[in-house]
Amino acid sequence: MKNVAIIGGTGYGAIELIRLLHTHKHLQVKKIISHSQFGEHITSVYPHLTGFVEEPMEEFEVTSLIEEVDIVFFATPAGVAKELIPKFADSTVQCIDLSGDLRLHSKEAYEKWYGKQAAPKELLNQAVYGLTEIYHEQVKGAKIISNPGCFPTSALLGLIPALENKIITSNHIVIDGKTAVSGAGRTPTASTHFSDTNENITPYKIGKHQHIPEIDQVLSKIAGDAINTTFTTHLIPMTRGLICTIYAELAKEISTEAVIDLYRTYYEKHRFVRIKEIGAFPTTKDVYGSNYCDIGLHVDERTNQLIIASAIDNLVKGAAGQAIQNANLMNGWEEAEGLDAIPIFP
Template sequence: MNPTKQRVAIVGSTGYGGVELIRFLQHHPHVEITSVISASSSGSPMSDQFPHLGGVIDMDLDGVDAIATAAKADIVFTATPSGVSSTLVPQYLEAGLKVIDLSGDFRLKDSSTYEQWYKHDAPADHYLAEAVYGLCEQKGNDVQDQRLISNPGCYPTAALLGLMPGVEAGWIDHSSIIIDAKSGVSGAGRGTSLTSHYAEMNENFKAYKLNKHQHIPEIEQVLSGVTGEPVVVTFSTQLVPMTRGIMTTMYATIKGQHNEQDWIDLYREYYRDRPFIRIRKQGNWPSTKEVAGSNYCDIGFAVDERTGRITIVSVIDNLVKGAAGQAIQNLNRMMGWEETLGLKMVPVYP
């Protein structure tokens, strides 16, 4: 063990989010992965679960044991399904670990809202109050020296990055926001189901959880914080037959007179010091492949003078900027390191 490096454990290492954390953290100069954890596969070599990691992570999977993990690590990433982290995270905190949680269990501040949307018992209120919502590009969001960071959801990351500057500037009528979001099937996780079954998804395109998606209150919570008053959005989700990527196409009524170049200038200024936000020039809109495998979020605009509405297109890789990459950004900011450490990956194209 290098004494100058932080020891890191990854819970849920056999999921797609966990394996993406491994891919990026292997290149991080201040981190050493000392434990990979899986409740279902403990004792087996990591390379049995993911043969492409042979020679990269030559260690066996540990079981879920907070005390044993604390003996090996300083920081733990919990890349588990919702409803699991709510019981695990308090154990890791009590064992003295810092936690970056990739599930949805600590994102919502109101426990009754969490239980309504997630259909699980909420974590204790004091943990919900302590957790810092780690949307890295949100102004005033300081996670440095915190011990519990809640990593945002993939859909909310793409949507909020596309909406926040316009909403904060007062250029968007926030009562008119419609978010049309499309995701690759890796967002459903590695488990086999009809959702991700090849015969169900190949040459297919389907909507799901209309008006019922658990990310709705997360988006509304952040936008309400930006405006200082309740914001309600229409949010629809669809699965498309690709492995990774999210495209959110957002529509809203414009307040005031602002052309496309005005929107571009506003967003470039808002994200001026944010290395992973790329604002497209006029008449150029991003595609999911242009950010694949990277931590970038690309945003483009189209103003419809006929209807007085703005269309905002925001794309991310759901497994990176929507999960593991943003979690590592939060790690960097929590530790006071350069925000881009371990994340300077060029998108994989084509």
């Protein structure tokens, strides 16, 4: 059994880590670190954890972490993990960052899109981008993982098989993303207030969402050429769930059946990606509370476009679940360990 520390212990990503790790055969939560609430019991913030987590939250102290834990999950806001991860450089502790600190290779891009100083180049070079199904082999040998963002996970899993197999062009890819309110985090704002979000759909961060360069970076690497997507996000009145509807120009004549067959072959060894039957498309309820990504596909002959719908739970496959999936691979365990749950319905 390996011990885990979760840094940023009161956010939604951390709470999902605690929930999922509770049934993990090889991992146990040893420490929960909170800069703002150390000394308090997490049950004072989340009463539903009563009887499951009894130890008080602690302040960050690297020496005790190195001595007592094997894996650290950073469920922190942007700007924190890049300062803390180098403190573990001379240890055997594995670090998995759920923030965006290590996702962008370019220092200039990070500072432009995140508005913060970038991580040292040496740290960026060590981090493996943990889009598990795509970088499966690289994750196996990693010590530092940069967990993908929620929107990039959905969009990239939806797009990569088509782009890699050259059935779509890279000229004009449009990604229409919709996410639940939990994607904005736990800190309340005017835009996430019930009166603003209920019975309302709000486009936000148009042209300046920090996930844009992350998506473009991965797709450009896959294509071997620069790709600039059109990516728009919308806040919708749900607690959790995310879906991307993607439009891409076809590069050759192909049927919907052939595209579905291609995707099923591409993901046949990856149990957490499920491809829908012809004429069927995913909903966020199909993956609620689970680590699945469900993908539906349609060839629109009238417009010569491939339409892709890709749904995930933003807090699981888009955050904590994928982080655990990566931890499993890093340690040679069954990839689905701790994650083999049926989606919640209704």
